[in-house]
Amino acid sequence: MQTTGGPSVLTIVDADVRAPRTGEVLLRQDAIGINFVDTMIRKGQYPVPLPAVxxxxAAGIVTKVGPGVESLSVGDRVAYFFDQGAYATEKVISTSSLIRLPDDISNEVAATFLAKGATAWMGLRALHDLKPAETVLILGASGSVGSVLSRWARSLGADVVGVAGSLSKLDKAARGAHHAFHSQDPDLGDKLRHITPNGFDVVYDLVGQATSSLAVGHVRDRGVVVAIGAASGQTPSNYSGLAGRGVEVRSGGAPQFVHGRAVKVATEELWQLVRTGVFDDLDVARYPFEEIVRVHQDIDDRALDGLPVLMP
Incomplete structure (x- = not known):
């Protein structure tokens, strides 16, 4: 992209790929994960130098190795979840960013779940170590991260309530939670209080400004609000008043918490959940590489049919 704006600023161009240098490999990318932050970059809400990829x-196969690379070989399958420039059929990348994939985890599964799973792990393990029987309210439960986080939380034994952004998305939230509602329901507050009269142990706010009043109103005293999304704008200042009730507000991004040893821990737990079928009911929306504009348009129009993945 040469400039920021709508989906049409994304254009496919042919470019030569340089040889990998010391500590790098060349990947042929088989599957590319699409995340909400990608749309923020495209719109200029997450500034990066332009032009930008x-x-x-993404996930793919090593086709060349640079000098000094001993941990990987040509033919190895690998993935990564926070290295800019993934919208490409080939990519030179440092081995430090790569995760070797187990034999039973496909490249498509890795690219579909890795970033979303790392974000969910951060919320469930690093920002708040979720315990069995804790009551959990997930705001944005029908979104990509929310869909993964709600099922993961339920698998840990928590009592999960999911809130979708609209009635049309209620079914998506319901499939991953014990109870589900939509944010436009005029009786939502009463329904949430009926489930937990004193408030929820932890509220995961994956939306931001539009749902902050729900988080503030339904977290229990001395509970926790985990704010890891800003789809409707940054978390507003009314969270600051929660300190008087002993409520902790915790936030962050996956690269801050899922690095070093934590990468191995998080991915091993994620892959085990994949193996045991925790996410089997989640739909995957596959787009040909040439239709990158369409997937961004579908995200903007809130028309995704599943977790999006780009297939070169």
């Missing part, structure tokens, strides 16, 4: 997540 968006995307942070």
């Amino acid at each position: 968006p995307g942070f997540e």
